[in-house]
Amino acid sequence: xxxxxxxxxxxxYPCIAKLLFLHFDLSKSPIFDRIxxxxxxxxxxxxxxxxxxxxxxxxxxxGAPAESIVGMDIHQEFIDVGxxxxxxxxxxKARFIVGDFFKSCPGLEDLAGSIRVINxxxxxxxxxxxxQVDVAKRMISLMARREGDIITGVNFGNQTSGFxxxxxxxxxxxxxxDSASLSAIWRQIGQETQTHWRVWSSVEEDKEFRKLDAGGFxxxxxxxxxxxxxxxxxxxxxxxxSQKPDILQEHYGDRLMSDAHDDEV
Numbered sequence: 001x002x003x004x005x006x007x008x009x010x011x012x013y014p015c016i017a018k019l020l021f022l023h024f025d026l027s028k029s030p031i032f033d034r035i036x037x038x039x040x041x042x043x044x045x046x047x048x049x050x051x052x053x054x055x056x057x058x059x060x061x062x063g064a065p066a067e068s069i070v071g072m073d074i075h076q077e078f079i080d081v082g083x084x085x086x087x088x089x090x091x092x093k094a095r096f097i098v099g100d101f102f103k104s105c106p107g108l109e110d111l112a113g114s115i116r117v118i119n120x121x122x123x124x125x126x127x128x129x130x131x132q133v134d135v136a137k138r139m140i141s142l143m144a145r146r147e148g149d150i151i152t153g154v155n156f157g158n159q160t161s162g163f164x165x166x167x168x169x170x171x172x173x174x175x176x177x178d179s180a181s182l183s184a185i186w187r188q189i190g191q192e193t194q195t196h197w198r199v200w201s202s203v204e205e206d207k208e209f210r211k212l213d214a215g216g217f218x219x220x221x222x223x224x225x226x227x228x229x230x231x232x233x234x235x236x237x238x239x240x241x242s243q244k245p246d247i248l249q250e251h252y253g254d255r256l257m258s259d260a261h262d263d264e265v
Contacts, residue, residue, distance in 0.1 A: 049123030157219030
């Protein structure tokens with residue numbers, strides 16, 4: 001497939017080599033239909049790290065208003081390849097933002113307070129534990145912060161959670177989750193942002209993931225905001241990021257502390 005080769009040349013992610021952009025992963029989430037029904041002019045969805053924008057096209061196909069969907073990626077080339085693959089450059093009404101998610105971006109900041117759903121796809125798992133906390137804080141800072149707000153994603157998970165020693169050069173260090181560690185990190189995120197999230201996850205066996213690591217699997221997940229207090233608790237400030245609370249030691253003991261030490265080295 002010509003488009004896959006072009007996308008691989010932009011950034012050689014394994015998900016591109018395995019043609020995962022043809023899986024329309026968001027549509028496999030148990031809350032997909034609910035997400036479609038949530039979107040309107042005042043309730044937006046941000047597709048973070050949208051790459052070719054396949055989930056955007058599936059949302060529109062299933063009835064979501066394209067005007068309520070915004071894709072974001074750091075590579076314009078991915079977005080262009082998506083237009084060519086789906087042949088809709090002149091009729092897709094969804095918006096795209098090109099930029100660094102961790103930096104101030106006018107097109108993105110203008111959406112703050114209107115985003116009800118963030119699809120993080122295969123984005124969040126690219127980072128260390130601390131990096132994933134930072135991603136979550138940034139996401140929360142952009143959301144409407146209303147009960148029922150949703151963040152969804154898919155991770156390369158592992159039966160033994162921790163820092164992946166076999167990480168790929170293109171990604172750098174990655175913290176791989178199982179269901180328990182995913183719940184733990186969202187408890188930490190909730191504590192640091194004064195929010196409370198209901199966490200759902202599902203382990204899906206896949207031989208392609210086991211090729212990367214014998215203990216690997218697909219970890220599909222979403223979190224739903226149950227409450228957020230006080231009125232503006234989710235401010236994204238660099239000086240409050242990446243603080244390790246006692247919850248890490250509580251759930252993972254010496255193993256996780258050892259992993260953290262290795263990461264610092």
